[in-house]
Amino acid sequence: MPRSAVPDAITDLVDAALADLPQHRRDAFALRLERWWPDLHDAVAAVYPSPDDVAARLVTTAAAGFAARPAELHALDDRRLLNPDWFRRPDMVGYACYADRYGGTLAGVGERLDHLTDLGVTYLHLMPLLDPRPGDNDGGYAVRNYRAVREDLGTIDDLRDLATDLRSRGISLVVDLVLNHVAREHEWAERARTGEAAYRDYFLIHPDRETPDAYERTLPEVFPDFAPGNFTFDDDVNGWVWTTFNAWQWDLNWANPAVLVEFAEIVMYLANLGVEVLRLDAIAFLWKRLGTDCQNQPEVHAITQALRATARMAAPAVLFKAEAIVGPRELLPYLGQGRHTGRVSDVAYHNSLMVQIWSMLASGSTRLAEHALGALPPTPSSGTWVTYVRCHDDIGWAIDDGDAAAVGLSGDGHRRFLSDWYTGDFPGSPAEGLVFQHNPDTGDRRISGTTAALTGLGPSRRDPDGAFARLFLAHALTAVWGGIPVIWSGDEIASPGDPAWADDPAHAADNRWVHRPAVTDADRAACREPGSDAQRAYDGLAHIMRTRAGLPMLHAEAPVDLVPGLDDGVLGVLRRHPSGTLLGLVNVTGEHRPVPYDVITRHVADPREVLSHHVIGPDDAGLSWMPPYAAWWITESQTRLFTES
Numbered sequence: 001m002p003r004s005a006v007p008d009a010i011t012d013l014v015d016a017a018l019a020d021l022p023q024h025r026r027d028a029f030a031l032r033l034e035r036w037w038p039d040l041h042d043a044v045a046a047v048y049p050s051p052d053d054v055a056a057r058l059v060t061t062a063a064a065g066f067a068a069r070p071a072e073l074h075a076l077d078d079r080r081l082l083n084p085d086w087f088r089r090p091d092m093v094g095y096a097c098y099a100d101r102y103g104g105t106l107a108g109v110g111e112r113l114d115h116l117t118d119l120g121v122t123y124l125h126l127m128p129l130l131d132p133r134p135g136d137n138d139g140g141y142a143v144r145n146y147r148a149v150r151e152d153l154g155t156i157d158d159l160r161d162l163a164t165d166l167r168s169r170g171i172s173l174v175v176d177l178v179l180n181h182v183a184r185e186h187e188w189a190e191r192a193r194t195g196e197a198a199y200r201d202y203f204l205i206h207p208d209r210e211t212p213d214a215y216e217r218t219l220p221e222v223f224p225d226f227a228p229g230n231f232t233f234d235d236d237v238n239g240w241v242w243t244t245f246n247a248w249q250w251d252l253n254w255a256n257p258a259v260l261v262e263f264a265e266i267v268m269y270l271a272n273l274g275v276e277v278l279r280l281d282a283i284a285f286l287w288k289r290l291g292t293d294c295q296n297q298p299e300v301h302a303i304t305q306a307l308r309a310t311a312r313m314a315a316p317a318v319l320f321k322a323e324a325i326v327g328p329r330e331l332l333p334y335l336g337q338g339r340h341t342g343r344v345s346d347v348a349y350h351n352s353l354m355v356q357i358w359s360m361l362a363s364g365s366t367r368l369a370e371h372a373l374g375a376l377p378p379t380p381s382s383g384t385w386v387t388y389v390r391c392h393d394d395i396g397w398a399i400d401d402g403d404a405a406a407v408g409l410s411g412d413g414h415r416r417f418l419s420d421w422y423t424g425d426f427p428g429s430p431a432e433g434l435v436f437q438h439n440p441d442t443g444d445r446r447i448s449g450t451t452a453a454l455t456g457l458g459p460s461r462r463d464p465d466g467a468f469a470r471l472f473l474a475h476a477l478t479a480v481w482g483g484i485p486v487i488w489s490g491d492e493i494a495s496p497g498d499p500a501w502a503d504d505p506a507h508a509a510d511n512r513w514v515h516r517p518a519v520t521d522a523d524r525a526a527c528r529e530p531g532s533d534a535q536r537a538y539d540g541l542a543h544i545m546r547t548r549a550g551l552p553m554l555h556a557e558a559p560v561d562l563v564p565g566l567d568d569g570v571l572g573v574l575r576r577h578p579s580g581t582l583l584g585l586v587n588v589t590g591e592h593r594p595v596p597y598d599v600i601t602r603h604v605a606d607p608r609e610v611l612s613h614h615v616i617g618p619d620d621a622g623l624s625w626m627p628p629y630a631a632w633w634i635t636e637s638q639t640r641l642f643t644e645s
């Protein structure tokens with residue numbers, strides 16, 4: 001046996017902390033400590049001046065979390081360790097919703113799970129549910145207490161019960177972990193405000209404008225409309241507090257190791273309730289560096305690695321999901337690159353794919369998408385993407401100017417076009433989105449709206465049939481890509497959006513609420529009324545996800561390659577897997593578009609289309625014609641699907 005790198009002092013600490021546990025548990029922790037210690041120590045050494053001390057505190061936290069972990073969750077850890085690819089399999093399907101808007105309370109969500117299981121859902125992201133500040137709280141992203149549930153949703157016991165119930169149905173619970181900031185009303189901020197120096201050091205507070213002004217020179221504004229600037233003067237602390245988002249969301253000082261240890265403890269707490277995936281909110285913003293935009297700094301990845309190594313020791317079933325809505329070049333490091341490969345988040349939002357889907361559907365051209373998505377480095381084998389058509393946030397046009405130029409577009413011009421298209425201002429557009437956070441300085445106009453509203457099924461139903469085709473195409477693309485396709489609540493019933501979104505005074509200034517509609521019992525019943533919009537959308541999405549679950553080539557382990565040289569309205573995605581090849585094709589235009597039959601048979605010799613059951617064959621000129629907005633998944637005709645007996 002090679003000698004363990006774990007220092008004796010750390011082993012002693014752990015022995016003391018776990019003395020009351022049975023031998024097999026102590027052995028399990030010792031093995032994990034040996035496995036994760038190098039990751040942990042390297043990571044803290046990259047950020048903190050006294051790494052030994054910080055690492056010791058994190059191991060102590062992990063040991064305490066491990067000792068407190070319920071037996072049922074230890075068993076889950078064992079199952080996950082035996083199936084490390086569990087979240088990368090093609091039968092993973094995500095759904096994201098607000099508990100109150102789906103089932104009233106956490107218990108109410110638990111009573112309404114059939115709607116999700118029938119859709120194939122195995123991963124449920126319940127939007128922020130921890131105790132937020134009262135009043136405006138950015139949809140719950142201003143947390144007052146990480147160890148309590150939002151009062152109207154229930155209690156911590158309800159959360160534990162729901163997690164247990166979900167687990168018994170094969171659904172993993174996903175909960176937000178807001179790391180970049182806390183509410184001004186959080187205990188740490190309260191204590192900073194009452195003058196406790198130790199807690200003042202949890203935040204970034206400057207006595208005058210000198211430092212804030214220096215940072216502001218290179219900082220963008222996230223909410224230029226309702227929270228301009230990145231600093232807020234607070235009378236209680238008599239200084240300028242760093243507030244990237246709203247004035248009452250106080251950024252944390254991650255250079256202070258006490259903040260890291262606090263969050264490691266919170267991770268343990270949530271993991272031991274049965275939360276299986278932690279969504280690391282706004283993770284890109286964690287580390288500040290003068291002269292930069294204070295996003296995507298290297299320390300962010302080291303901090304994630306430290307937290308993950310800690311979590312792996314105590315609760316290896318738990319995954320980290322990075323919410324980094326950043327440009328295409330910055331995305332990959334969140335799944336691990338270089339020294340962090342395989343050591344940071346397990347899952348990350350594929351923001352670029354999302355943006356390119358909308359760009360293709362508006363422009364009717366796949367050229368930019370092919371270039372931008374084709375230029376992304378390969379995905380590390382340890383992780384995978386959350387692929388999505390839209391989420392609870394606005395859509396920002398994260399299009400790289402270089403990518404645009406490479407296909408003869410101007411970045412600015414294309415972003416302007418997309419905003420015009422999705423607000424419906426561009427002639428011929430069927431979309432009915434709203435402009436979110438117009439920034440006159442940069443010309444930036446982000447977009448709010450449900451998928452139905454952006455595809456032509458908005459309040460005035462400009463193009464219902466086309467909209468359904470586009471809605472299915474977009475989801476078929478997220479489902480063929482590799483990763484966990486996440487359906488955003490409301491999209492499965494083709495909701496045009498919440499018409500009353502502005503009625504709540506706390507929401508009136510934030511039109512993202514238009515695309516956070518409730519899904520009620522009546523909506524769920526409508527999914528079974530033949531011919532209703534809800535039934536069409538629901539059955540269509542369930543069909544896509546069911547088909548996906550049967551296709552081994554859609555396991556995340558199969559690389560994603562694009563097929564070059566197709567018609568400029570057609571995107572081709574190849575998934576090569578030991579069990580065979582799958583060729584995904586989408587026609588992003590409203591016209592029939594050709595695909596040379598020999599291109600299809602070059603990849604799949606005896607093709608069968610398994611998504612729409614279209615019979616593919618060549619015409620006299622050797623072309624297969626794709627109908628408007630068609631999505632085809634083509635495999636060898638003898639491929640045995642998982643779902644076929």
Ligand code: GLC
Nearest residue numbers: 138139141178245281282393
């Ligand atoms: C994330 C959330 C967004 C929120 C922000 C600040 O980006 O998705 O809704 O406003 O973080 O917490």
